[in-house]
Every structure is written in structure tokens, then in C-alpha cells.
Amino acid sequence: MSSIPTLASLVKDGKVQNDFIMFEDERPKVAYNQFSNVIPVISLDGIEDDTPGGQREVIRNQIAKACEEWGLFQVVDHGVDPKLVHDMATLSREFFALPDEEKLRFDMSGGKKGGFIVSSHIQNEVVANWRELVTFILYPIKERDYSRWPDKPKEWRAVTELYTENMMGLGTQLLGVLSEAMGLERQAMTKACKELTQRMVVNFYPKCPEPSLAIGLKRHTDPGTITLLLQDQVGGLQTTKDGGENWITVQPIEGAFVVNLGDHAEYLSNGRFKKAEHQALVNYDHNRLSIATFINPDQEAIVYPLKIEEGDEAILEEPIAFGEMYKRHFVKHLERGKAKKLAKENKLSKEEVEKMLQNPVKNVKSLQELLA
Numbered sequence: 001m002s003s004i005p006t007l008a009s010l011v012k013d014g015k016v017q018n019d020f021i022m023f024e025d026e027r028p029k030v031a032y033n034q035f036s037n038v039i040p041v042i043s044l045d046g047i048e049d050d051t052p053g054g055q056r057e058v059i060r061n062q063i064a065k066a067c068e069e070w071g072l073f074q075v076v077d078h079g080v081d082p083k084l085v086h087d088m089a090t091l092s093r094e095f096f097a098l099p100d101e102e103k104l105r106f107d108m109s110g111g112k113k114g115g116f117i118v119s120s121h122i123q124n125e126v127v128a129n130w131r132e133l134v135t136f137i138l139y140p141i142k143e144r145d146y147s148r149w150p151d152k153p154k155e156w157r158a159v160t161e162l163y164t165e166n167m168m169g170l171g172t173q174l175l176g177v178l179s180e181a182m183g184l185e186r187q188a189m190t191k192a193c194k195e196l197t198q199r200m201v202v203n204f205y206p207k208c209p210e211p212s213l214a215i216g217l218k219r220h221t222d223p224g225t226i227t228l229l230l231q232d233q234v235g236g237l238q239t240t241k242d243g244g245e246n247w248i249t250v251q252p253i254e255g256a257f258v259v260n261l262g263d264h265a266e267y268l269s270n271g272r273f274k275k276a277e278h279q280a281l282v283n284y285d286h287n288r289l290s291i292a293t294f295i296n297p298d299q300e301a302i303v304y305p306l307k308i309e310e311g312d313e314a315i316l317e318e319p320i321a322f323g324e325m326y327k328r329h330f331v332k333h334l335e336r337g338k339a340k341k342l343a344k345e346n347k348l349s350k351e352e353v354e355k356m357l358q359n360p361v362k363n364v365k366s367l368q369e370l371l372a
């Protein structure tokens with residue numbers, strides 16, 4: 001989708017281009033601002049109190065329950081400085097408000113590992129997303145490429161460096177709690193990651209002239225271990241636990257982080273904790289900003305269940321390197337889009353689509369080829 005300059009230049013038209021029109025059955029069913037309160041909001045206050053029956057145990061039980069049911073919850077009293085969080089969001093908004101040519105200085109199309117792009121950093125998506133984004137690698141630190149980070153506003157870099165450090169701290173803390181909830185030592189999940197890596201995607205969803213036809217970010221799961229999402233007060237994040245039958249819109253809470261589990265966490269827990277399927281809607285009246293921090297394993301980390309409950313079978317047929325799992329995740333995502341397109345054009349029957357979706361991983365390309 002790199003042929004699209006930026007979304008700002010499309011908004012004038014009053015209609016979205018065909019590229020952005022969603023398949024009918026995937027168009028938004030529940031409004032972006034019809035908030036639900038079913039997603040647990042968990043205070044981390046007292047998490048250090050590790051005495052028997054103490055606050056850590058209470059928090060652990062709440063988090064485990066949320067992950068068994070949704071794979072998604074919100075945290076408050078998480079200890080991250082509210083000013084830092086506020087600055088991170090404000091500077092991000094300022095970046096997206098820059099003229100197109102400033103943003104396009106960081107154009108990441110053509111396989112670059114970071115920078116600015118419209119719609120998606122994954123190539124060949126069948127339906128485009130109504131979003132602009134900036135993405136970059138934060139950990140391991142030696143892989144940071146500052147030439148791919150915005151250099152305006154000028155405070156961006158220092159604030160992002162502090163923010164990412166805080167996200168690593170919070171993410172590690174939560175993985176510790178999840179490990180304990182599996183009856184394992186606190187470091188079990190981080191050790192299974194070999195070395196924790198981190199990527200950030202700052203999402204900007206401009207107002208959309210046809211929000212009932214387009215989507216900000218199509219339904220997906222995150223491939224990694226755990227995601228910490230900061231969203232503004234506009235609303236638009238939705239999740240489903242029944243494969244898209246019912247969607248609920250997550251209530252924005254000032255200063256909270258939405259935590260969601262990715263594929264890797266589901267595998268490590270052998271399916272006890274769920275990966276959260278989610279999507280982001282756009283709307284007619286407001287721009288929306290969200291900042292996703294993805295905490296992932298090293299590409300070489302071997303993925304296998306850390307704990308298999310008695311009587312359960314392993315959900316993975318064989319151990320697999322995270323790098324390979326990551327690649328398959330995106331191939332599957334793209335194949336799904338292609339199958340839906342063929343179905344729409346009536347070139348595939350429903351059964352054929354199902355078959356394609358069940359066995360999509362043929363001719364796995366290199367990850368580099370998959371990125372825009």
C-alpha cells in the first residue's frame with residue numbers, strides 16, 4: 001500500500017478508496033464508543049507484597065482469571081509516571097500533525113525495519129487499514145536504529161527512550177505474575193523468551209469519512225508474548241472471545257494500559273491463557289492515537305508449553321523457533337485476506353475457503369519479503 005501517500009490527502013474526497021472497503025461480514029457491528037465494562041480493570045497497587053494471602057496473590061488471581069477468559073485486561077496504579085505517559089502521547093500526536101513530506105522522510109516501504117507508513121508494515125494486505133503508523137525496534141538496544149526514529153518533535157527520542165524502559169519494566173513484572181500463576185518461578189516466561197525484545201507501533205487513525213465501511217486495524221492477534229497498549233479517550237479498540245461473533249469495545253481509562261496476550265503466551269501456557277483477538281475501529285468525528293508496545297521473545301527462542309495441566313495435551317505438535325512462528329503468523333494473516341477476497345469474487349466456495357484457512361502455510365517466504 002506504499003503507493004498511497006498519506007491518509008490526510010485522501011480525506012478530502014469524502015469517500016474512501018476501494019482499497020479500504022472491508023468485506024461485508026467484517027464491517028464494524030458495535031460502535032466505536034459503545035463501551036463495555038466486562039474487561040477487568042486491575043490495580044497493581046501492592047504487587048510487591050508477596051506475603052501469603054497478600055496483595056500479590058490477589059492481583060495474580062485477578063490477572064490469571066482475565067487471561068483465562070479474555071487474554072486482555074487493563075492495569076491501573078502501574079507505577080509509570082503519568083507525565084511520561086502524557087508526554088509520549090502528546091509528542092506522538094505532534095509527529096502525525098507534521099506535513100506529509102516530513103513524515104515521509106521516514107518512509108519505511110521497501111523492506112526497511114522501521115519508520116513511517118500508511119495502512120500497514122505488512123506487505124500485500126488485501127484490504128488496507130485506515131491508519132498511519134510509526135514503528136521501530138527498541139530492544140535489544142544494539143538493534144535500535146535511530147535513523148528510523150522521528151527526529152521531530154525534538155523531545156521525541158528522549159521521551160521514547162524513557163517510556164520504552166518503563167514498558168520493559170511493566171512487561172517483565174506482568175510476565176512474572178503470569179509465570180507464578182502457572183505455578184512456576186517468577187522468571188519462567190522471560191527465560192523462555194531467551195532475551196526479551198521490544199518493538200513499538202504508534203498508530204494514528206485519522207477521522208474517516210466512511211467509518212462503517214473501513215477499519216483502522218483489521219482483526220488480528222499479536223504474534224508475541226504480551227502487548228502494552230496506551231489508547232486515548234476516543235475509543236475504538238474492540239476484542240472478541242468467540243471468533244468474531246460478538247465484539248466488545250474496551251472502555252478507555254485515562255492513564256491505564258490495556259494488556260493483551262499474544263500467540264506466544266498462549267503457547268507457553270498451553271492454551272490456558274488466551275491470545276486476544278482484537279481490532280481497531282475508526283470514526284467520523286475524531287482522530288485517534290494508540291501506542292502499542294510489543295514484548296516478544298528472541299527470534300531463536302524455542303516455543304513450547306511451559307506447563308501442561310494434567311489430562312491436557314500439548315497444543316503444539318513440536319517445538320518451533322519463535323522466528324518461524326512469527327513468519328507463519330503473518331503468512332496465515334495474509335492468506336486469510338486472500339481467501340476472503342476470492343470468496344467475495346465467488347471463485348471459492350465456503351468449504352474451499354475453510355480448507356485454505358486451515359492449511360495456509362505453504363511456500364513460507366522470508367520475513368523480510370513479508371514486510372512492506
Ligand SMILES: O=C(O)CCC(=O)C(=O)O
Pocket residue numbers: 201203217222229231236237238278279280289290292
Ligand atoms: O489501536 C488499537 O487500539 C489497537 C492497536 C493494535 O492492536 C496493534 O497495533 O497491534
Ligand SMILES: [Fe+2]
Pocket residue numbers: 220221222278292
Ligand atoms: Fe494488536
